[in-house]
Amino acid sequence: MKILTSTQIKECANQSIQSEITTSLELMESSALACFEWLKSRYSNEHNYYIFCGKGNNGGDGLALARLLYNENFNVEAFIIQSSADFSEDTQINFDKFPKSVYFIEGDDFEVTEEKAIIIDALFGTGLNKKLKGEAEKIVSKLNEINAIKISIDIPSGLFADSLPEENQIVFRADETLTFEFYKRSFLHLEAAQYAGKIHVLDIGLDKNLIENEKTDNYLIEYSHFEKNYKRRNPFSNKGNFGKAIIIGGSYGKIGSITLSTLSALRVGTGLVFTGAPEYGSLVLQTIAPEAMFFSCGDKYIEDIQIPFENYTIGIGPGLGTEATTKMAFEKMLENENNPMVLDADALNIISENKDLLNLIPKYSIITPHPKEFERLFGKTNSTLEQCELARKKAKEYEIVIVIKGHNTAILLPEGTCYYNATGNAGMAKGGSGDVLTGIITGLLAQGYDSKLATILGVYIHGKAGDYAYEKFSQESMTAQGIIQCLSDVFLELNK
Numbered sequence: 001m002k003i004l005t006s007t008q009i010k011e012c013a014n015q016s017i018q019s020e021i022t023t024s025l026e027l028m029e030s031s032a033l034a035c036f037e038w039l040k041s042r043y044s045n046e047h048n049y050y051i052f053c054g055k056g057n058n059g060g061d062g063l064a065l066a067r068l069l070y071n072e073n074f075n076v077e078a079f080i081i082q083s084s085a086d087f088s089e090d091t092q093i094n095f096d097k098f099p100k101s102v103y104f105i106e107g108d109d110f111e112v113t114e115e116k117a118i119i120i121d122a123l124f125g126t127g128l129n130k131k132l133k134g135e136a137e138k139i140v141s142k143l144n145e146i147n148a149i150k151i152s153i154d155i156p157s158g159l160f161a162d163s164l165p166e167e168n169q170i171v172f173r174a175d176e177t178l179t180f181e182f183y184k185r186s187f188l189h190l191e192a193a194q195y196a197g198k199i200h201v202l203d204i205g206l207d208k209n210l211i212e213n214e215k216t217d218n219y220l221i222e223y224s225h226f227e228k229n230y231k232r233r234n235p236f237s238n239k240g241n242f243g244k245a246i247i248i249g250g251s252y253g254k255i256g257s258i259t260l261s262t263l264s265a266l267r268v269g270t271g272l273v274f275t276g277a278p279e280y281g282s283l284v285l286q287t288i289a290p291e292a293m294f295f296s297c298g299d300k301y302i303e304d305i306q307i308p309f310e311n312y313t314i315g316i317g318p319g320l321g322t323e324a325t326t327k328m329a330f331e332k333m334l335e336n337e338n339n340p341m342v343l344d345a346d347a348l349n350i351i352s353e354n355k356d357l358l359n360l361i362p363k364y365s366i367i368t369p370h371p372k373e374f375e376r377l378f379g380k381t382n383s384t385l386e387q388c389e390l391a392r393k394k395a396k397e398y399e400i401v402i403v404i405k406g407h408n409t410a411i412l413l414p415e416g417t418c419y420y421n422a423t424g425n426a427g428m429a430k431g432g433s434g435d436v437l438t439g440i441i442t443g444l445l446a447q448g449y450d451s452k453l454a455t456i457l458g459v460y461i462h463g464k465a466g467d468y469a470y471e472k473f474s475q476e477s478m479t480a481q482g483i484i485q486c487l488s489d490v491f492l493e494l495n496k
């Protein structure tokens with residue numbers, strides 16, 4: 001899905017209106033209708049709906065929604081922010097059409113009975129041009145204190161679509177956000193995501209051809225992406241058709257991580273998986289992952305990387321350690337390899353101590369740092385949005401794919417495009433999850449997916465398997481091994 005800026009979204013709506021595909025009032029009505037249908041499918045008319053409206057078009061969506069709810073006998077009260085501004089044209093029409101009297105409110109001068117309350121935030125949408133202050137700030141602060149179900153229309157009031165809130169900025173804190181046509185970019189960054197809650201993208205009928213023509217460098221990965229690009233297995237194939245993945249890492253006390261990567265590479269369909277680890281890891285690896293083959297790279301730590309095969313794809317880093325001999329072996333390996341590989345964890349830590357190594361990374365390789373590892377590699381930034389933009393620059397500079405792991409993992413491609421992932425959950429915020437991702441991407445790369453697809457699909461599958469693990473084991477009890485187990489659910493769904 002394309003991620004457009006608020007200006008582009010407005011432009012799409014304006015063009016739809018100018019080309020007489022629709023009118024602005026119809027768009028407002030279809031936005032309200034989409035919210036109404038969504039609410040009706042989830043909440044009964046036993047709830048009391050408190051709808052807080054501004055005087056711009058976001059408020060108009062709120063007032064139209066209030067009318068739709070009222071007409072179907074839901075308990076609705078509409079509150080309108082008292083200000084000197086006039087209603088926008090369409091909002092005025094919807095204000096006139098609402099059959100009940102409304103409350104004009106100033107500051108915290110309003111009451112909400114918490115029991116069975118649903119608060120709908122239609123105060124400000126994408127038209128907000130500066131931080132909330134004065135009366136608006138007081139209303140939102142009071143709403144944030146109320147114990148009720150909270151739903152924002154289009155975007156939580158006080159939040160911007162294309163930039164992130166500062167610390168202590170007042171923003172409506174929603175449990176769910178019903179957003180129109182597109183994910184707003186800020187929703188994909190932690191600093192703003194915490195205000196938006198669960199995001200639901202509702203279709204309001206903007207012209208799909210206009211959306212198609214809008215240019216963007218930011219996308220959200222969707223299931224369709226996966227469905228379209230996934231390589232089905234040919235019934236006449238043999239293991240030679242599905243590549244060789246070489247997983248390298250492990251050191252004293254960290255054989256577990258390389259075992260997780262190995263198991264993951266096996267579970268995404270790789271033809272042959274080899275693990276290069278210190279000698280004493282052999283027994284554990286061969287017991288837990290008997291399908292993989294082992295080759296020794298040292299005694300307690302990786303000391304020498306001699307890959308005894310050809311035509312392989314390397315994934316290196318989990319549990320690798322940063323011993324002096326390991327560093328040397330890693331550097332030598334980088335000098336000798338030309339094909340794209342996956343670099344994670346200690347491989348990245350070694351590089352961050354010697355930045356010249358960045359120039360040795362084969363083009364189109366994939367690095368998978370978490371935010372701290374990224375910082376060690378490329379420097380500190382003030383927000384995750386700035387970090388994402390720095391990663392875009394570095395991905396271009398070194399012609400590599402950068403995966404910043406986190407709440408919404410961001411993938412930056414060498415051509416400058418960003419793909420965000422929305423699968424996954426907080427149960428994955430545990431040791432071992434990253435090792436699984438390394439194994440998945442290496443396995444897909446080995447099977448002939450190019451770097452871009454291997455990463456996009458890999459990150460998506462990883463999150464999706466995490467979501468299955470959540471359902472099966474709970475967020476608390478799921479482990480990295482649980483994610484690996486649930487990879488089969490993802491592939492079963494795909495093959496349905």
Ligand SMILES: NC(=O)C1=CN([C@@H]2O[C@H](COP(=O)(O)OP(=O)(O)OC[C@H]3O[C@@H](n4cnc5c(N)ncnc54)[C@H](O)[C@@H]3O)[C@@H](O)[C@H]2O)[C@H](O)CC1
Nearest residue numbers: 010013027028056057058124125126127128129130131154
């Ligand atoms: N674009 C679409 O596809 C559709 C959008 N809809 C809804 O419209 C809003 C955007 O509406 P807009 O009128 O542009 O602005 P807002 O309602 O967000 O309100 C802004 C309003 O308030 C004034 N203002 C701006 N900043 C502040 C501030 N800090 N404090 C006080 N007042 C402020 C500004 O002058 C405006 O008048 C979008 O989010 C959707 O909900 C449609 O209804 C359907 C199509």
Ligand SMILES: [K+]
Nearest residue numbers: 121124155157
């Ligand atoms: K809003």
